Amino acid sequence: MWYVILISIYLISSGLIVITVLLHGARPSKTLAWVLAIFTVPVGGILLYLLLGRNRRKNKLLKLKKQAFLNLPQPTAYHMDSLKGEYQKLMKLVYKNSFFPPTVNNRLHLLKDGKTTFEAIFSALENAEEQIHLQYYIFEEGELADRLLVLFQEKIAKGVKIRMIYDGIGSFSLSKAYREKLLAVGVEVYPFLPFKFGRFLSSLNYRNHRKIIVVDGKLAFTGGINISDKYLKGDLSLGNWHDMHLKIQGEAASHLNTIFAMDWYLVSQKMIDPLVVAKAEITETDKTLVQIVSGGPDDDFPSLEQAYFTIINKATDYLFITNPYIIPGQAIMQALQTTARSGVDVRLMVSEKVDSIIVGWCVRSYFESMLKSGIKIYLFPEGFLHSKIIVSDDAVSTIGTANLDDRSFEQNYEVNAIIYDREFARLLRNDFLKDSNISRMLSYQEYVSRPWMEKLKEGFGKVFSSVL
Structure with a gap:
């Protein structure tokens, strides 16, 4: 009799969680994956969902609105004038998401x-x-x-x-x-x-x-x-x-x-x-014109992902990215490939050494399609490269804590500084070029010829891309 009660409790719990997934799921592909996991992995599927799958943007960790208890800065006429520059859409986006206007002093x-x-x-x-x-x-x-x-x-x-x-x-x-x-x-x-x-x-x-x-x-x-x-x-x-x-x-x-x-x-x-x-x-x-962008799982929108996405799409001459954990979701991947295919010089630099074997496999699982689209990839050989930098067109750059992965965009509290300054952008561009001179540049032909065991490891790593 007791096992009937346990099964009933399990089925009711599963049903309630599936309803929650359907109501608050972030993306159809993830929603389907969680529904299948819940019904095909007894107990474990529910535990994994409770641990990794819940949408914090619908169930806020921080209950009080930011403006309600901190009187966040409102843009003055001076700030709004700054919003009329070349990157006005990016500035307005960051302000609407993080409430911080650009500052010049x-x-x-x-x-x-x-x-x-x-x-x-x-x-x-x-x-x-x-x-x-x-x-x-x-x-x-x-x-x-x-x-x-x-x-x-x-x-x-x-x-x-x-x-x-x-x-x-x-x-x-x-x-x-x-x-x-x-x-x-x-x-x-x-x-x-x-x-x-x-x-x-x-x-x-x-x-x-x-x-x-x-x-x-x-x-x-x-x-x-x-x-x-x-x-x-x-x-x-x-x-x-x-x-x-x-x-x-x-x-x-x-x-x-x-x-x-x-x-x-x-x-x-x-x-x-x-x-x-x-x-x-x-x-x-x-x-120097600087704007702070912050993001966390209790915000209404993925502010760091949207800022990165905008910088990538805005590039017309070059886009250089240094980051140890480039595990792009569909939107960022599409933006990188579209930018490269349109003739922009897109270069990525990652560490040749990795601090996590599975994460390393996952990062490399995206290399083949990136290289095929014309993105240049450099492996930095000396120690471990942990910088999180984007610089584009000798005009805009960002330094901060956010990686190019779902964890930084969806689960972590992060912060970046976006700098709208040509001299500073050139400084970062030159540093990137200096590091690229000692790095190994991958070629598409070389990479597609890698051993099948490496491809298998990468495929295994990619399965965990949404939770790494």
Whole structure:
């Protein structure tokens, strides 16, 4: 009798979940896949759907609207005038999705690799006068973490307020002892969706992948670099880690601070009183137009995917992309191929070494069709390339945390800076060309002739493309 009850419960649960899938499914192909999984994989199909399949855009993690509790910036007449430029559609798109208008009073410094980045970060932190905000996907113990702890203690003794967010899964190795040291010196610290059995299925797949530091509300850092000694020392399997970061002084820094404040409210239910920030001393030559774009699984639209899609389609001369995880969905893949087929010089650079075997197979599973459409692919051979950069037409570029995959577009909280500046674009273009000179360029004929076992591995990896 008991098994009849269990079967009845299972069938009712399956039916309710199928109704949910049909009502809130994102794409027909995914909807069909989940319906088949639920009915063909007993129990496991339901668990996989609860863990990986739910549409967060319909069931918001953050219940309160952004504007309702943070008074997000409204574009002034000055900002709206900026929206009339060559990339006005992109600017308006980003503003409607993320609520951040483009800002012009900014000074940018491009920071390549760990040594340069952390020298700049520690210099900025040492000069903090009122507050320091940090949030990282990966915060690992080691020399960098120890240096930060000592610096935090010194700054708090001088009256500086320090708040820190770390991702509960990305920083899973962060020990209780270190967290207690942070609290002991006076750092306010919270995890983002930590691992808890009671909400394991509802939160495990949704991570905060942002890397942000804001000092005194007017100087900020963002990009691909986490707090980890591997950015200084490398690691045994991959060697040196190569990455790009961005230092921003000016108005755009306050928008990164707003993003931190929203995430802070999410993890702590506490509001941050805004600082009265004096305008940074920016010279005429440093008035760089920057727009911050943020995205997460509780937003109405995939803002990072739409921004990338627009940049790709807007390209007329060249489009250079550096990213370790290029696992494009149908829209991004179509945009890349259409742009390349229309005569634009489209080049992708990925790391030859991979930090995950299955992810590596998945990334390479798209190479053949990309090469066939005329996209040039370069494999960077030295260490592990982790940068997330797009630059196009000596006019627009973006640096940030978002990869070209469904995880960054649909499941992670991400942030990028879009820079509308020709000099900065040329700087990134030249860096790409320099790295391409030491990289291996794939040819279509070479790639289609790869062993069938490699094709089989790639096919296996591609099956997991929507959840990697």
